Amino acid sequence: MATIKLTNVIKRFHDIETIHGVNLDLQDGEFVVFVGPSGCGKSTLLRLIAGLEDITDGKLEINGINMNSVAPADRGVAMVFQSYALYPHMTVEENMSFGLRMNGVAPEKIKAQVSDAANILQLNELLDRKPKQLSGGQRQRVAIGRAIVRQPEVFLFDEPLSNLDAELRVDMRIQIAQLHNKLKATMIYVTHDQVEAMTLADKIVVLRAGNVEQVGSPLELYHNPANEFVAGFIGSPKMNFLEGKVVSIDNKDIAVIEIANQTVELEVDCTKVSVNEKVKFGIRPEHVKENTQDADLTLSLDIDVAEHLGGLTYLYGQFEGNKLTIEVSGANLTRNGESVTVGIKKEDCYLFNSRGEALVNRPVPER
Numbered sequence: 001m002a003t004i005k006l007t008n009v010i011k012r013f014h015d016i017e018t019i020h021g022v023n024l025d026l027q028d029g030e031f032v033v034f035v036g037p038s039g040c041g042k043s044t045l046l047r048l049i050a051g052l053e054d055i056t057d058g059k060l061e062i063n064g065i066n067m068n069s070v071a072p073a074d075r076g077v078a079m080v081f082q083s084y085a086l087y088p089h090m091t092v093e094e095n096m097s098f099g100l101r102m103n104g105v106a107p108e109k110i111k112a113q114v115s116d117a118a119n120i121l122q123l124n125e126l127l128d129r130k131p132k133q134l135s136g137g138q139r140q141r142v143a144i145g146r147a148i149v150r151q152p153e154v155f156l157f158d159e160p161l162s163n164l165d166a167e168l169r170v171d172m173r174i175q176i177a178q179l180h181n182k183l184k185a186t187m188i189y190v191t192h193d194q195v196e197a198m199t200l201a202d203k204i205v206v207l208r209a210g211n212v213e214q215v216g217s218p219l220e221l222y223h224n225p226a227n228e229f230v231a232g233f234i235g236s237p238k239m240n241f242l243e244g245k246v247v248s249i250d251n252k253d254i255a256v257i258e259i260a261n262q263t264v265e266l267e268v269d270c271t272k273v274s275v276n277e278k279v280k281f282g283i284r285p286e287h288v289k290e291n292t293q294d295a296d297l298t299l300s301l302d303i304d305v306a307e308h309l310g311g312l313t314y315l316y317g318q319f320e321g322n323k324l325t326i327e328v329s330g331a332n333l334t335r336n337g338e339s340v341t342v343g344i345k346k347e348d349c350y351l352f353n354s355r356g357e358a359l360v361n362r363p364v365p366e367r
């Protein structure tokens with residue numbers, strides 16, 4: 001059982017501040033995913049929670065207890081790294097039991113815990129092997145096993161699957177989801193992979209340059225990004241952005257926007273935008289339709305590259321200097337260099353003011 005709370009956490013490395021006052025409230029048993037561009041501070045935040053780096057300012061609490069000066073081994077936290085970090089001269093069993101042996105845990109207890117972890121991760125047959133006799137996926141399972149045997153309340157994963165090939169990643173992703181279901185521990189997981197973030201997370205934390213941009217469920221972030229950065233970061237292929245301008249504001253929640261020499265009336269939060277303001281119009285590739293009949297905006301696109309994946313087709317095109325990516329069905333056989341006319345519906349549009357703040361509020365589907 002572990003809740004984690006960060007209050008105004010700041011990290012400076014030699015006077016350079018890299019984490020600028022992060023506040024986070026993570027619930028017991030939650031699967032939390034940190035995403036954000038390279039260098040935004042994901043690993044640093046994990047290391048601060050693990051105790052591998054000191055917090056410069058602010059407070060870290062686990063289960064309501066201040067952890068700022070508690071030693072890493074006493075935090076109830078185990079970390080799994082991208083690089084596995086296994087001892088090459090030890091067998092799988094020895095690697096998994098090493099931490100427990102160092103802590104003087106009784107041999108029978110070690111045996112039972114290693115055997116439990118080996119069962120969960122299907123490592124029983126491999127306990128006598130050395131790391132070099134294992135595949136990448138098996139090594140990563142040993143690294144996870146080493147964390148499990150410590151029975152931590154919090155698991156921290158720093159891009160654990162990024163060294164694996166695509167097929168193994170899918171396999172391991174499902175195993176990690178099952179592991180979370182089984183152990184019900186609080187887990188924080190760093191990844192660059194959109195699918196991992198969307199499928200594993202109860203809660204995604206989007207970071208940018210040492211700040212939290214938005215925290216929410218995967219579907220909240222997809223349907224209701226707080227700003228242009230999150231909108232562009234969550235979703236694959238990423239959201240398209242077109243330049244627009246506010247022509248008029250009719251009442252407190254309807255604005256007329258000019259985009260691509262057309263105008264469209266959108267329901268927006270008019271307190272955050274003014275007439276003549278330059279705005280960014282956002283549309284996800286999957287919401288650009290080949291059917292233009294009921295469209296509120298129609299665009300003619302010159303297709304640079306068409307990618308036919310069988311079930312899906314991605315078209316990368318442009319109109320009047322704007323680049324646009326669209327996702328259509330695999331039945332679309334457009335070729336490079338051809339033109340297509342596509343339609344966009346109002347209810348699929350996003351709009352951001354000149355400061356990048358979201359102006360529309362989209363419903364988040366719920367069961």
Ligand SMILES: Nc1ncnc2c1ncn2[C@@H]1O[C@H](COP(=O)(O)OP(=O)(O)OP(=O)(O)O)[C@@H](O)[C@H]1O
Nearest residue numbers: 013014016018036037038039040041042043044045
């Ligand atoms: N030990 C250190 N000394 C000085 N600066 C550091 C140190 N560790 C990290 N930083 C800086 O802190 C910032 C955040 O780094 P961090 O490793 O947390 O990024 P990240 O989000 O994990 O990136 P990536 O996706 O590339 O792994 C970077 O600007 C990095 O250069």
Ligand SMILES: [Mg+2]
Nearest residue numbers: 042043044158
């Ligand atoms: Mg990192």
